[in-house]
Amino acid sequence: MRTRVLPSRRRGRGDAFGRLTEAIARGMGTPWFLVGLTLFVVVWMGWNTLTPAAWQFDSAAIGFTALTLVLSLQASYAAPLILLAQNRQDDRDRVQFEQDRQRAERNLADTEYLAREVVALRLAVRDMASKDFIRSELRSLLEELDRRDEAAAAAAAAAASDAADAAAKAGQETAASGLHG
Known part of the structure; x- marks a missing residue:
């Protein structure tokens, strides 16, 4: 070649x-x-x-x-x-x-x-979630948190009331035993 x-x-x-x-x-x-x-x-x-x-x-x-x-x-x-x-x-x-x-x-x-x-x-x-969907979910979460806060406040108030009642009852028993004794 x-x-x-x-x-x-x-x-x-x-x-x-x-x-x-x-x-x-x-x-x-x-x-x-x-x-x-x-x-x-x-x-x-x-x-x-x-x-x-x-x-x-x-x-x-x-x-x-x-x-x-x-x-x-x-x-x-x-x-x-x-x-x-x-x-x-x-x-x-x-x-x-x-x-x-x-x-x-x-x-x-x-x-x-x-x-x-x-x-x-x-x-x-x-x-993706839309703006309206996210807003509605946040509203429902806020409502749920508000309900929990209200329930916790009610439970705390009930516990405080029970504690006050128990203290008052204990005070009455102490006073009654002081009178009997």
Whole structure:
């Protein structure tokens, strides 16, 4: 198997040639080219018709053969140059299409991911307690605590009352035993 030691310069030359063909094709597609070509043909025909026969180089009598040859030569080079430029444009379009496709795939994947995240957030929010639910639960807890406080206060009052009754009863018994004794 044969391997190259030096890098190929062919690729750089091909690219330069491709750029040149595109520039020529782009130039031929402008109004200025058409105006210039029209002026060229008018000057050619005017020169070879209106000047003395000694100065003419393409006879109008035989149909401007040299002009026909020049225009045919120009057309024979223009068509392949235009095709080369179109091929390069097709290559660029193909690369651009591939990049657009990859970008679209990434955007679709990102959109799907974000959609899944939004659904997950909606489910999480739905499972969360609402403000009204929390308020009602806190109210019921406060009411429960108030009932417990009231019950504890009532129990403490009853215990204090029982203790006072027991102390009064003990005081009466002591007084009664002091009288009997």
